[in-house]
Amino acid sequence: MTELLLINPNTTSSITELVLKTAKEFAGKDTILRAVSGAFGPRYIASRVGYAIAGHAAVDALARDRGRKDAVVLACFGDPGLAALKEIAKVPVVGMADASILQACAIGQRFSIVTGGERWKPMLEEFVASHGLSSRLASVRTVAPTGADIARKPKAALALLAKGCRACVREDRADVVILGGAGLAGLAAKLKDVVDVPLLDGVACAISMAESLARQKLAKAKVGPFSAPAPVESIGLSPALARALR
Amino acid sequence: MTELLLINPNTTSSITELVLKTAKEFAGKDTILRAVSGAFGPRYIASRVGYAIAGHAAVDALARDRGRKDAVVLACFGDPGLAALKEIAKVPVVGMADASILQACAIGQRFSIVTGGERWKPMLEEFVASHGLSSRLASVRTVAPTGADIARKPKAALALLAKGCRACVREDRADVVILGGAGLAGLAAKLKDVVDVPLLDGVACAISMAESLARQKLAKAKVGPFSAPAPVESIGLSPALARALR
Amino acid sequence: MTELLLINPNTTSSITELVLKTAKEFAGKDTILRAVSGAFGPRYIASRVGYAIAGHAAVDALARDRGRKDAVVLACFGDPGLAALKEIAKVPVVGMADASILQACAIGQRFSIVTGGERWKPMLEEFVASHGLSSRLASVRTVAPTGADIARKPKAALALLAKGCRACVREDRADVVILGGAGLAGLAAKLKDVVDVPLLDGVACAISMAESLARQKLAKAKVGPFSAPAPVESIGLSPALARALR
Amino acid sequence: MTELLLINPNTTSSITELVLKTAKEFAGKDTILRAVSGAFGPRYIASRVGYAIAGHAAVDALARDRGRKDAVVLACFGDPGLAALKEIAKVPVVGMADASILQACAIGQRFSIVTGGERWKPMLEEFVASHGLSSRLASVRTVAPTGADIARKPKAALALLAKGCRACVREDRADVVILGGAGLAGLAAKLKDVVDVPLLDGVACAISMAESLARQKLAKAKVGPFSAPAPVESIGLSPALARALR
Amino acid sequence: MTELLLINPNTTSSITELVLKTAKEFAGKDTILRAVSGAFGPRYIASRVGYAIAGHAAVDALARDRGRKDAVVLACFGDPGLAALKEIAKVPVVGMADASILQACAIGQRFSIVTGGERWKPMLEEFVASHGLSSRLASVRTVAPTGADIARKPKAALALLAKGCRACVREDRADVVILGGAGLAGLAAKLKDVVDVPLLDGVACAISMAESLARQKLAKAKVGPFSAPAPVESIGLSPALARALR
Amino acid sequence: MTELLLINPNTTSSITELVLKTAKEFAGKDTILRAVSGAFGPRYIASRVGYAIAGHAAVDALARDRGRKDAVVLACFGDPGLAALKEIAKVPVVGMADASILQACAIGQRFSIVTGGERWKPMLEEFVASHGLSSRLASVRTVAPTGADIARKPKAALALLAKGCRACVREDRADVVILGGAGLAGLAAKLKDVVDVPLLDGVACAISMAESLARQKLAKAKVGPFSAPAPVESIGLSPALARALR
Structure with a gap:
């Protein structure tokens, strides 16, 4: 147990x-x-x-x-x-976040993070840097709704999040993407089919x-x-x- | 004003x-x-x-x-x-701390920090790293008494601090030293004559x-x-x- | 399953x-x-x-x-x-090795690796660097017997390995240590009581x-x-x- | 005095x-x-x-x-x-330049430099790198007129400089901008109202x-x-x- | 001899x-x-x-x-x-590749690599990183035909390669370009006139x-x-x- | 010609x-x-x-x-x-110096520099850093006589230089050593037999x-x-x- x-x-x-x-x-x-x-x-x-x-x-x-x-x-x-x-x-x-970026590093060479709330972009970039992993970070992409907004209305956010994940792969050359944010818990399962690289759920990690x-x-x-x-x-x-x- | x-x-x-x-x-x-x-x-x-x-x-x-x-x-x-x-x-x-390390960088190429409380050593190393300045850091040296201890009995700590500052210069090749810690405020003036490189007071910076x-x-x-x-x-x-x- | x-x-x-x-x-x-x-x-x-x-x-x-x-x-x-x-x-x-250094990063800020065979030291330092994690590496310490030697006679190596692990903590300031090497599989359990920080077994990781x-x-x-x-x-x-x- | x-x-x-x-x-x-x-x-x-x-x-x-x-x-x-x-x-x-980039670091996380003369862009990038601060640099943007040109005809350059400063904020995500160059001395005061983040004058710094x-x-x-x-x-x-x- | x-x-x-x-x-x-x-x-x-x-x-x-x-x-x-x-x-x-990037560093400050085969892009970026030279790398650009394809039909690839080399200079700000790949041996001589910075042949280096x-x-x-x-x-x-x- | x-x-x-x-x-x-x-x-x-x-x-x-x-x-x-x-x-x-450190990188993974004149140590460390190669530098070791002193009395310096070169290998783990300095031109040939790794002459490079x-x-x-x-x-x-x- x-x-x-x-x-x-x-x-x-x-x-x-x-x-x-x-x-x-x-x-x-x-x-x-x-x-x-x-x-x-x-x-x-x-x-x-x-x-x-x-x-x-x-x-x-x-x-x-x-x-x-x-x-x-x-x-x-x-x-x-x-x-x-x-x-x-x-x-x-x-x-x-720590567990997610470490598992992402076990899978690929360059990871991206997609989450809700625009202020998280610099905060997460600094987080990754402070863990010494900036050289592995392809990008952080945020969508405008916060994690709390997304938790309330997850369906409304799915298209936005999918677009963000796909941009990480195509434009930022991520070979693994993390869907981060407590409010986004469980959404990775719904998006994995539309993303061409492994998509990690922060909670699972x-x-x-x-x-x-x-x-x-x-x-x-x-x-x-x-x-x-x-x-x-x-x-x-x-x-x-x-x-x-x- | x-x-x-x-x-x-x-x-x-x-x-x-x-x-x-x-x-x-x-x-x-x-x-x-x-x-x-x-x-x-x-x-x-x-x-x-x-x-x-x-x-x-x-x-x-x-x-x-x-x-x-x-x-x-x-x-x-x-x-x-x-x-x-x-x-x-x-x-x-x-x-x-931020003002001190930036002013130290204006003066020399490699700075050290001396402060009280042993746990500050890794915390300050991470602080300097998170500010992107690890390549300028010669060392962090701590003395066992905490800043609070030193504030109460500054005289008792002077010899320890002087020893730490001198080791930064001789062993770690610092060309400028910061005396950090709220509890150490004002002590740099008392130690500057025994240190062979500029000694900065965190409060002054x-x-x-x-x-x-x-x-x-x-x-x-x-x-x-x-x-x-x-x-x-x-x-x-x-x-x-x-x-x-x- | x-x-x-x-x-x-x-x-x-x-x-x-x-x-x-x-x-x-x-x-x-x-x-x-x-x-x-x-x-x-x-x-x-x-x-x-x-x-x-x-x-x-x-x-x-x-x-x-x-x-x-x-x-x-x-x-x-x-x-x-x-x-x-x-x-x-x-x-x-x-x-x-990859799984071990990533799990070590989840536990502490600075990890060390102890393994057998002296040539592994630079090879593992380069490995860690190529994963972008040099800033988290406290040290790599090797003992002279290779992993194969240790696998054959594990008891003979225990004291050497314990000494290496303790030096990582005391001298290199590691806050987590990895016992690496296929030939060392299972030895961490025997050494964990003599090391003052968490000791990881590469196979377990x-x-x-x-x-x-x-x-x-x-x-x-x-x-x-x-x-x-x-x-x-x-x-x-x-x-x-x-x-x-x- | x-x-x-x-x-x-x-x-x-x-x-x-x-x-x-x-x-x-x-x-x-x-x-x-x-x-x-x-x-x-x-x-x-x-x-x-x-x-x-x-x-x-x-x-x-x-x-x-x-x-x-x-x-x-x-x-x-x-x-x-x-x-x-x-x-x-x-x-x-x-x-x-040194004083300016250090004060910029005291204010924000990512700074940009705007100056006159196109060759200064790589020279200042190397300058920032040699000071160990590349991780804090958002961008260097130059306008075609040299500092000397701008010193002679400052008004002609204001629109160009304003455009450069705004691009640093919008495109390069600078959270503080330095207006550098002896020939640009004093122009920051004239541009600060059109830039959405703090704008530093190199001379003032x-x-x-x-x-x-x-x-x-x-x-x-x-x-x-x-x-x-x-x-x-x-x-x-x-x-x-x-x-x-x- | x-x-x-x-x-x-x-x-x-x-x-x-x-x-x-x-x-x-x-x-x-x-x-x-x-x-x-x-x-x-x-x-x-x-x-x-x-x-x-x-x-x-x-x-x-x-x-x-x-x-x-x-x-x-x-x-x-x-x-x-x-x-x-x-x-x-x-x-x-x-x-x-090693000799080429080192000679490129002797000539300029930022080098690019142009080669055939799309998978080489991340592999060469990691190669450069593992040699500690990422800060000198302007870009790796690949063309779709592999080196083997190019070796078979070099003329067909020349226009593609020229375009890649020029993009390294104009978009990535390379001040020296390496034409890499065994299959591209000798092509640099044919392209040097259309590239505005020194163009290195990997074999020559x-x-x-x-x-x-x-x-x-x-x-x-x-x-x-x-x-x-x-x-x-x-x-x-x-x-x-x-x-x-x- | x-x-x-x-x-x-x-x-x-x-x-x-x-x-x-x-x-x-x-x-x-x-x-x-x-x-x-x-x-x-x-x-x-x-x-x-x-x-x-x-x-x-x-x-x-x-x-x-x-x-x-x-x-x-x-x-x-x-x-x-x-x-x-x-x-x-x-x-x-x-x-x-540039040619020497680049050729050293072609030979080994970690290079050291030995030269005359104590002020060259930080200057050469900064030189190597400004070329982006700090991760390859094992050490810079200087002997007290300047290059000019050594040029005048090379024999007197040989023992000192040999000691420096050997310390680079044993203590700093260099796998290639550069004997730098115009005044030291030609001395590498006299010292190569007493150094256990390749010894480069700056002039030759x-x-x-x-x-x-x-x-x-x-x-x-x-x-x-x-x-x-x-x-x-x-x-x-x-x-x-x-x-x-x-």
């Missing part, structure tokens, strides 16, 4: 449910899934300020969770708070990477940047997070 | 005061300085989880501030929340860069990643920040 | 069996594994010339295999022939990445560098490979 | 005067400015051969100057002789960076590449420069 | 003869040339699988050759097996680099990655290659 | 003669060599200020030369003025690269950064150089 905790660091529970539903489709039979949302912050993350708040919300959500888990999935494509979660979690933490790491029963780092940090006093945080820092 | 707001995103007001005092020494005569601390979060930032919370605290502090300002200085060496602040502020925002940008009266971006983001609903934030997002 | 074909491109069947045995320990319950060895070439790969021959042996082995498979694992740490296999295989192909890709039922690229190449006449190849090229 | 020496390494005194006039507009009240031109070389720098000569002219100009100065500004966008000046000057030396460095009273490097070089005999140089080398 | 062995790792002797003929035109008077073809493999190399086989064929061809030689030229633009050849050869080995290295009588590496590897047993190889490995 | 002009941009004719003598040893039989020295500047180049002057001296020397030449060799290891010479010369121009480019009768660029620049008026230059600019 592998138990995974999904953390959606935004505050829209319908998106959390969508991700959880999609995750269940991709998860192995002996994987148990739970999901939580951020306790505070914007309804969806579509800007740098939302991203900054979501990093705090993500660590807060982990601190509040008392259930058993073998790995954690950070279910926002862009992974706000990922490094902080790795530091304080006792089990492996997988970011949805995150779940399988988390299952893989959980199954390997990797030890928590005892030293270095992802070992548990020294305790520190705090003010104004949720009791659970304050306790986690102490 | 140039008015600068200093934001210390941690929650220790004595460090905020130390930074403000040092900033006043370096500021021009017609510069007016104010400083605020984070409303929540750890007492000092010495880990990735603290860093994640501080990004939220920094934007919250800006949203709460109603005073006039011509530029904002983010006074934590490592600059949590810098990109988010640039997005929502109407005036230029300067990060203390931040203040002068902010004065310079303020004086140029640069327009706020109307498009692109640092223009004002689209409004978004939120829950659980301070009223000021919720209003700023809307 | 997921069926995986393991290709060991060297010509030592005991190593093929060792890898297969280790792979079975890590594979999911509904995964079926088969393994084949190279039909020609050196007994083990420990040089560039062996690596060049093994690339041919790998594609030859795939062409000869007529069994059903949902994904292919190239079970030589260094992945000779990986791009060629991706081109001609109808299913996803996972390289053992490859198997789980292959299972993940197989489960996602990704389409074969119809265009681009990993689509099926144009047919070409040949001479002097095995009938199976000649047929595969035609 | 801060005294700055501006060195225009070309030999057109009207451009020197234009830079000096613009510099005075941006300088602080307690800054005193002087400017000198090159004693030999082309009338303006618009090629690599002119650039090579200007490097010599710049160090010659510094050697000839006997006035007091707290910092030196090299007032040719492209900074010929910058490293050599840093080596022999006793005070900080700021290059106009250089002056404020020089004031900042001068105010910090940084020590001259005693060791390393920017310390004073060993004396060397010479022939055929101006008496002042020969003396400076000895 | 300098004796050079040309290895064409594909199996089409008419291409081997074409390369030899072109090589003789460029070689010095006291250079003696011989050429051999691969003993097995595809008729021409136009895919990754062909490339993998050709690496083996190249080392096999060297092992079979018993003649005297002062240097070896690997006469397939893309250099399959180059590192392996360097390892086992007692004399310098020059790759045609390889021959002159090999002559230069041979003339310098460089010692074979006694240590490191290009020294002779440890002996290893093998199966299924040609007797000559098996002997070379032992 | 190939005629080469060697330009030594420093002003010590005995070094010019030493380079010419060494060049003759490496040149082909049908190569005719001439050499000129700089008309002004320091006696030797061992600092950035000397380097800046030498760039001017190099273009001045070319402008003064009225003899026939098929290629030009810039015979100072570090290549001051190389890009400017390429711009104004009608024939190919080869820099001694430059001569053979120049012969190769000359023999290919490459056209002068008609467009782009190395085509002839637009004419420009000047003051204070030698009549020959002033004429060349006009």
Whole structure:
């Protein structure tokens, strides 16, 4: 049995449910899934300020969770708070964007990302660069509706997304495309037939990477940047997070 | 008259005061300085989880501030929340680490950073890399006491810091050294005679860069990643920040 | 049911069996594994010339295999022939080194590789560079015995390998270590308690990445560098490979 | 009181005067400015051969100057002789292009440069690369008239420059633009309203960076590449420069 | 007297003869040339699988050759097996693509490659990257006919190739262009008048680099990655290659 | 017949003669060599200020030369003025350092440079970086005596240089070493037996690269950064150089 905790660091529970539903489709039979949302912050993350708040919300959500888990999935494509979660979690933490770009690299030489919300383009380019993988990135293409918009009306967005994916292949020479974004969970299956290269679903990548790491029963780092940090006093945080820092 | 707001995103007001005092020494005569601390979060930032919370605290502090300002200085060496602040502020925002590494690049070819708290070493290496400047970085050297420790007992740390600075020059071939960290504000002046290359004070760099940008009266971006983001609903934030997002 | 074909491109069947045995320990319950060895070439790969021959042996082995498979694992740490296999295989192909460095990147910021055979050090450094991940590589450390030597006498090598892994953490600042090499399959489990950061087994990484890709039922690229190449006449190849090229 | 020496390494005194006039507009009240031109070389720098000569002219100009100065500004966008000046000057030396790209990096993530003279495009791309900042460069766009042409007839060039700046934002995704070139000094103020992101004037950036460095009273490097070089005999140089080398 | 062995790792002797003929035109008077073809493999190399086989064929061809030689030229633009050849050869080995990109770098700042066969575009981009020279690459442009097609009907391809070369200069800003591909040997002379920058013939570059290295009588590496590897047993190889490995 | 002009941009004719003598040893039989020295500047180049002057001296020397030449060799290891010479010369121009690092890359994967004069270390590191080849550089090691010192007393320096070369191999893992510096011309032959990897003489590399480019009768660029620049008026230059600019 592998138990995974999904953390959606935004505050829209319908998106959390969508991700959880999609995750269940991709998860192995002996994987148990739970999901939580951020306790505070914007309804969806579509800007740098939302991203900054979501990093705090993500660590807060982990601190509040008392259930058993073998790995954690950070279910926002862009992974706000990922490094902080790795530091304080006792089990492996997988970011949805991180897992997706790594699996894309296992498949092809040049990957593209298609997602919703125009501000994500530079944010994801910087994300890929900060992971040292710019030389593998063919392009990031965004469609105007945000992930939250797409989650509400997925059908309306399919044609736009298909067009974006195809442009990645034809114009940007991607040999693998990632459909990213919590709000886009599950749409890759609907688009794969119209894209000429493998099309990855961010949720599927995150779940399988988390299952893989959980199954390997990797030890928590005892030293270095992802070992548990020294305790520190705090003010104004949720009791659970304050306790986690102490 | 140039008015600068200093934001210390941690929650220790004595460090905020130390930074403000040092900033006043370096500021021009017609510069007016104010400083605020984070409303929540750890007492000092010495880990990735603290860093994640501080990004939220920094934007919250800006949203709460109603005073006039011509530029904002983010006074934590490592600059949590810098990109988010640039997005929502109407005036230029300067990060203390960012301003320091840029001024170091104006002076020499290879810079080193010396600061307090061992976890800052990988965090600052990643910071420099994410700014595209790894090829200019000679080294990051940390001393064991955190910035907060050093702020409390600066004299005890001077010998350690001097040793670190000299190693940057002799072993890592730095031709300019930055003494970083809010808690180390003002110490560069005490160490400059024992270091054989220019020694920069992070606070001095931040203040002068902010004065310079303020004086140029640069327009706020109307498009692109640092223009004002689209409004978004939120829950659980301070009223000021919720209003700023809307 | 997921069926995986393991290709060991060297010509030592005991190593093929060792890898297969280790792979079975890590594979999911509904995964079926088969393994084949190279039909020609050196007994083990420990040089560039062996690596060049093994690339041919790998594609030859795939062409000869007529069994059903949902994904292919190239079970030589260094992945000779990986791009060629991706081109001609109808299913996803996972390289053992590639899968390992990608999973290491999911866990930490800086990874090291420990393996047997001194010539692998520059070869693996170039491998990591060619995948665009040099900025994430802390170090490659090799021990003098080759993978084949270690496969024969694993106990003798354990102390050497442990020393190498610990040096990666202490001296090279790795926050995750990969124990690479077909001949080292299974040894990570024996060493994990003496290494202070997560220790990855190359075989485990490859198997789980292959299972993940197989489960996602990704389409074969119809265009681009990993689509099926144009047919070409040949001479002097095995009938199976000649047929595969035609 | 801060005294700055501006060195225009070309030999057109009207451009020197234009830079000096613009510099005075941006300088602080307690800054005193002087400017000198090159004693030999082309009338303006618009090629690599002119650039090579200007490097010599710049160090010659510094050697000839006997006035007091707290910092030196090299007032040719492209900074010929910058490293050599840093080596022999006793005070900080700021290059106009260098200061501009560094301040641009403090403001945005991707900067563009607009200047006059088509040969400057590859020269400035190489300049940015040699400073390790290519990953931050959105584009260099040049207009056909040289800086000298523009200095003579600024109004004729405004529309062309505006078009170039806007293309940097719309097509190259710059989030900050630098108007570079001694001959373009002061034009940014006239164009800022038609550009949707912050527009930097190269002279303003250089002056404020020089004031900042001068105010910090940084020590001259005693060791390393920017310390004073060993004396060397010479022939055929101006008496002042020969003396400076000895 | 300098004796050079040309290895064409594909199996089409008419291409081997074409390369030899072109090589003789460029070689010095006291250079003696011989050429051999691969003993097995595809008729021409136009895919990754062909490339993998050709690496083996190249080392096999060297092992079979018993003649005297002062240097070896690997006469397939893309250099399959180059590192392996360097390892086992007692004399310098020059790759045609490698020599061409290095000579291009001696001439200009940004080079382009024009060749036949569409799959070579990503393969050559990766080749250039793996040599650390991506920052110097302006573009790779391919025409649809493969090198083998062009060798058969060179006149038909001239207009296409000219168009490609000119696009490299005008659109990609190359300041030097390489006409690569064994099948294109000798065509640069016919196209140089219609291209506005220096146009390099891959064969000419390889021959002159090999002559230069041979003339310098460089010692074979006694240590490191290009020294002779440890002996290893093998199966299924040609007797000559098996002997070379032992 | 190939005629080469060697330009030594420093002003010590005995070094010019030493380079010419060494060049003759490496040149082909049908190569005719001439050499000129700089008309002004320091006696030797061992600092950035000397380097800046030498760039001017190099273009001045070319402008003064009225003899026939098929290629030009810039015979100072570090290549001051190389890009400017390429711009104004009608024939190919080869820099001694540039040719050496490119030939080193043809031989091995990681090269080191050993030369005289401690300030050359950072200057050559920057040179290699500006050519995009930092990923291939194992190290630059300098000995304390300058090139001029070594030219005067070569025997005294041999042991120091041998030690440096060996350290490049053993400690820095170079697989090819360049002995650079005009003053070190010819010493590689004396040291090759004590270095375990190929040892390149900078003069030999430059001569053979120049012969190769000359023999290919490459056209002068008609467009782009190395085509002839637009004419420009000047003051204070030698009549020959002033004429060349006009």
